[in-house]
Amino acid sequence: MAEPKTLFExxxxxxxxxxEPDSPAILYIDLHLVHEVTSPQAFEGLxxxxxxxxxxxxxxxxxxxxxxxxTLSMEGLDEMGAKQLQKMRQNCQEFGIKLYDLDDPQRGIVxxxxxxxxxxxxxxxxxxxxSHTATHGAFGALAFGVGTSEVELxxxxxxxxxxxxxxxxxxxxxxxxxxxxxxxxxxxxIAQIGVGGGTGYVFEYCGEAVRGLNMEERMTLCxxxxxxxARAGMVAPDDITYEYLAGRPFAPQGAEWESMLQYWxxxxxxxxxxxxxxxxxxxxxxxxxVTYGTNPGMGIAITQPVPDPASESDPDRRAALEKALHYMxxxxxxxxxxxxxxxxxxxxxxxxxxxxxxxxxxxxxGRKVADGVRLIVVPGSESIRHQAEAxxxxxxxxxxxxxxxxxxxxxxIAMNGDQLKPGQxxxxxxxxxxxxxxxxxxxxILASPLTAAASAIAGCVADPRSI
Amino acid sequence: MQPFTTLTSALIPVPYNDIDTDQIIPARxxxxxxxxxxxxxxxxxxxxxxxxxxxxxxxLNQPRxxxxxxxxxxxxxxxxxxxxHAPWALMASNIRAVIxxxxxxxFRNNALKNGLLPVQVDKQTHSRxxxxxxxxxxxxxxxxxxxxxxxLVTIDLATQTLTLPDSTKAFFPIESFHKTxxxxxxxxxxxxxxxxxxxxxxxxxxxxxxxGVKKV
Numbered sequence: 001m002a003e004p005k006t007l008f009e010x011x012x013x014x015x016x017x018x019x020e021p022d023s024p025a026i027l028y029i030d031l032h033l034v035h036e037v038t039s040p041q042a043f044e045g046l047x048x049x050x051x052x053x054x055x056x057x058x059x060x061x062x063x064x065x066x067x068x069x070x071t072l073s074m075e076g077l078d079e080m081g082a083k084q085l086q087k088m089r090q091n092c093q094e095f096g097i098k099l100y101d102l103d104d105p106q107r108g109i110v111x112x113x114x115x116x117x118x119x120x121x122x123x124x125x126x127x128x129x130x131s132h133t134a135t136h137g138a139f140g141a142l143a144f145g146v147g148t149s150e151v152e153l154x155x156x157x158x159x160x161x162x163x164x165x166x167x168x169x170x171x172x173x174x175x176x177x178x179x180x181x182x183x184x185x186x187x188x189x190i191a192q193i194g195v196g197g198g199t200g201y202v203f204e205y206c207g208e209a210v211r212g213l214n215m216e217e218r219m220t221l222c223x224x225x226x227x228x229x230a231r232a233g234m235v236a237p238d239d240i241t242y243e244y245l246a247g248r249p250f251a252p253q254g255a256e257w258e259s260m261l262q263y264w265x266x267x268x269x270x271x272x273x274x275x276x277x278x279x280x281x282x283x284x285x286x287x288x289x290v291t292y293g294t295n296p297g298m299g300i301a302i303t304q305p306v307p308d309p310a311s312e313s314d315p316d317r318r319a320a321l322e323k324a325l326h327y328m329x330x331x332x333x334x335x336x337x338x339x340x341x342x343x344x345x346x347x348x349x350x351x352x353x354x355x356x357x358x359x360x361x362x363x364x365x366g367r368k369v370a371d372g373v374r375l376i377v378v379p380g381s382e383s384i385r386h387q388a389e390a391x392x393x394x395x396x397x398x399x400x401x402x403x404x405x406x407x408x409x410x411x412x413i414a415m416n417g418d419q420l421k422p423g424q425x426x427x428x429x430x431x432x433x434x435x436x437x438x439x440x441x442x443x444x445i446l447a448s449p450l451t452a453a454a455s456a457i458a459g460c461v462a463d464p465r466s467i
Numbered sequence: 468m469q470p471f472t473t474l475t476s477a478l479i480p481v482p483y484n485d486i487d488t489d490q491i492i493p494a495r496x497x498x499x500x501x502x503x504x505x506x507x508x509x510x511x512x513x514x515x516x517x518x519x520x521x522x523x524x525x526x527l528n529q530p531r532x533x534x535x536x537x538x539x540x541x542x543x544x545x546x547x548x549x550x551x552h553a554p555w556a557l558m559a560s561n562i563r564a565v566i567x568x569x570x571x572x573x574f575r576n577n578a579l580k581n582g583l584l585p586v587q588v589d590k591q592t593h594s595r596x597x598x599x600x601x602x603x604x605x606x607x608x609x610x611x612x613x614x615x616x617x618x619l620v621t622i623d624l625a626t627q628t629l630t631l632p633d634s635t636k637a638f639f640p641i642e643s644f645h646k647t648x649x650x651x652x653x654x655x656x657x658x659x660x661x662x663x664x665x666x667x668x669x670x671x672x673x674x675x676x677x678x679g680v681k682k683v
Contacts, residue, residue: 018665040500081500131549147551185604196543259680434489
């Protein structure tokens with residue numbers, strides 16, 4: 001009998017084109033996603049060397065990081081932002097790559113539109129010059145972020161030079177309580193193992209709680225794998241995956257669908273397959289999570305007190321904690337509940353899909369955003385914007401006093417003018433609370449869409465279970 | 468790629484854990500479509516006041532640290548975003564090596580592709596280097612010892628050793644492939660093109676997407 005293999009190993013082995021002894025593998029990449037920020041230097045590299053894109057049919061491009069969210073035009077962009085978008089157009093045209101341009105009804109955040117249009121499929125290798133590429137792992141694909149040099153490598157050769165990462169099985173045991181979401185699961189995992197806890201590993205998320213998530217929730221889970229330092233995060237495909245994929249524009253159709261389905265069903269890890277490491281997280285008593293510090297590992301359950309540097313024995317960790325609390329202006333030994341907030345941001349490749357918007361709207365419906373709080377809701381794609389509008393969610397947000405925008409990364413990376421002012425505190429559904437990430441001097445508390453909506457209503461960090 | 472063989476320099480200490488790439492180079496510097504202007508953005512948030520004037524206590528703003536080529540950081544350097552602008556900004560600032568106890572995967576990959584050496588040392592060596600940096604920071608920058616050999620460390624990639632000022636040596640790991648590429652300045656693209664035939668064969672095989680399933 002053949003040796004049992006993990007999902008990761010099956011995909012990895014199928015994509016190794018060549019491997020010299022004592023050298024990394026040449027790994028074939030099935031799908032390459034391109035955006036305006038990390039690609040211009042790669043295209044320029046091709047130009048300088050007189051190279052073509054090897055498989056333009058295997059790359060798709062979008063504009064998301066630098067794009068305005070108040071209009072679908074270049075209006076209001078600064079000179080450099082406008083140049084970046086123009087460069088993207090020019091590069092896609094010159095090298096023959098399909099671009100979802102600013103006014104395209106299917107444009108959106110790269111990690112939202114890939115799955116949405118059925119480009120992302122189980123068993124694929126997927127890369128993008130963006131660390132949140134792990135999102136696509138939700139489909140049982142091996143998907144990871146790369147730098148611009150590797151973007152150039154993939155454009156030129158459709159391959160990467162990769163050492164095989166180690167595998168880690170992350171088991172979410174138990175049933176997820178009411179008011180607790182996939183975002184809380186991943187924040188809890190990162191709080192448990194730290195921002196470097198997954199370095200060198202590919203995570204496979206397993207367990208009852210993962211099986212019960214819909215595809216959008218699985219994307220949220222995989223999205224933040226990189227925040228634990230993991231190379232990628234994956235979920236084995238199942239009927240929920242196939243149901244989501246069926247009928248999407250770039251998914252296989254008809255007889256081809258049936259054959260692919262057979263192949264996809266062979267992908268889940270075999271019984272007895274070995275992982276290099278295992279982590280178990282019990283979700284049955286999980287609470288909504290919030291971060292109190294300046295990296296995604298500094299997270300606590302919403303009812304728990306902010307840790308005290310004085311009780312941290314490791315001097316480096318104590319210093320890090322002191323530095324973080326100093327930046328955030330938070331006091332140790334008491335919960336963040338009741339901490340006043342200035343801005344609530346609902347959006348980003350982590351939490352900008354229909355499930356997220358519906359959850360936020362379920363709390364905001366018929367209620368008002370607290371005085372002095374600014375609520376910004378930014379859908380992940382233009383398709384999601386249209387769908388949300390068809391369901392009347394835009395009205396819910398606007399009637400509550402929030403702003404409803406066009407699709408993009410917006411305040412998650414704060415490159416397009418959507419940003420915090422110095423000193424402002426935000427509850428954000430995005431993925432990073434690094435110093436100044438959402439605007440210089442801004443302070444970010446990461447949370448789920450439910451917690452974000454509850455906080456917008458209360459005007460301070462609030463527990464969604466109490467609304 | 469610029470080859471890396473040996474490097475002797477005193478240290479620039481930025482002794483924090485989990486330094487993310489948003490701190491190494493903030494997003495507002497990512498609007499470039501080339502690699503210009505990145506040196507100016509290196510550690511911008513820690514280096515400049517809100518009005519743009521330099522913060523005097525940040526090492527990169529202090530005369531004694533000018534021209535140095537080795538950055539000493541805390542654990543897990545380079546976590547966060549995949550922006551290659553981070554190693555570009557370090558290289559543009561003439562920094563050729565970063566010492567830490569661990570590096571985030573994508574940053575490490577990006578650094579290796581640009582001739583920037585990630586030197587991963589054990590906790591004990593790291594503590595000794597931190598103590599060395601502290602000792603230097605506590606000494607007068609105007610004394611004779613300021614530029615003396617007392618603070619110099621040497622990195623030798625061929626032997627994978629880091630030599631401290633007291634001549635003790637520490638080994639650091641690096642994959643043989645990356646080592647060869649760095650020593651010789653070999654570019655990844657050149658290497659991958661040696662496999663062009665295999666790539667073509669792969670693309671025609673049943674192993675390639677759609678994984679043996681015939682397109683209908």
